[in-house]
Amino acid sequence: EVQLVESGGGLAQPGRSLRLSCTASGFTFGDYAMNWVRQVPGKGLEWVGLIRSRAYGGATEFAASVKGRFTMSRDDSEGIAYLQMNSLKTDDTAVYYCSRLGAAVGVFDYWGQGTLVTVSS
Amino acid sequence: SYELTQPPSVSVSPGQTARITCSGDKLGDKFAYWYQQKPGRSPVLVIYQDNKRPSGIPERFSGSNSGNTATLTISGTQALDEADYYCQAWDSSTAVFGGGTKLAVL
Numbered sequence: 001e002v003q004l005v006e007s008g009g010g011l012a013q014p015g016r017s018l019r020l021s022c023t024a025s026g027f028t029f030g031d032y033a034m035n036w037v038r039q040v041p042g043k044g045l046e047w048v049g050l051i052r053s054r055a056y057g058g059a060t061e062f063a064a065s066v067k068g069r070f071t072m073s074r075d076d077s078e079g080i081a082y083l084q085m086n087s088l089k090t091d092d093t094a095v096y097y098c099s100r101l102g103a104a105v106g107v108f109d110y111w112g113q114g115t116l117v118t119v120s121s
Numbered sequence: 122s123y124e125l126t127q128p129p130s131v132s133v134s135p136g137q138t139a140r141i142t143c144s145g146d147k148l149g150d151k152f153a154y155w156y157q158q159k160p161g162r163s164p165v166l167v168i169y170q171d172n173k174r175p176s177g178i179p180e181r182f183s184g185s186n187s188g189n190t191a192t193l194t195i196s197g198t199q200a201l202d203e204a205d206y207y208c209q210a211w212d213s214s215t216a217v218f219g220g221g222t223k224l225a226v227l
């Protein structure tokens with residue numbers, strides 16, 4: 001059974017950093033690209049970024065709203081994807097979901113339960 | 122930047138057909154995806170690549186995509202289908218979500 005478990009959320013002050021983790025199980029993690037999607041409570045989904053598999057060089061893509069502030073990495077041996085969030089803004093407050101990019105082109109086929117990040121002074 | 126537009130809400134009576142639209146420039150040239158999200162839960166994929174259903178998704182869910190509009194159709198809508206629905210597409214290497222549609226089964 002595919003499982004994705006996010007962790008690392010919490011309260012951070014504006015301008016500070018936070019690192020989220022997404023621990024995967026139930027599939028060959030290294031074969032898949034991983035995404036982060038966020039959702040302000042009560043609002044819609046916003047794609048944050050993705051990290052491709054090693055076969056595609058582990059390249060990353062980011063939404064314009066976080067480019068230059070957020071980075072992604074992965075540890076295929078441990079099955080963990082990371083989202084490093086720097087220079088946090090109050091607008092980054094949201095539930096952050098990790099999601100697997102499935103074998104079918106472009107599909108977010110599995111999602112974690114999400115972790116809440118609150119940016120506030 | 123690419124945008125997808127959904128109606129904020131759609132209402133349907135139990136047993137009737139619900140249609141939720143998603144509009145974007147030349148959306149029909151891209152694949153459309155649909156996700157269902159119930160309160161307090163993570164999104165769940167219900168339609169991918171315009172009209173394919175993942176295993177475990179009931180046959181009453183179907184999709185189409187042509188021109189500038191993708192449509193999620195739920196036939197014989199049930200009370201348990203009440204949820205928020207989001208369309209999604211890729212623009213180059215960027216994923217874009219619609220604003221979401223709240224489906225009310227009244």
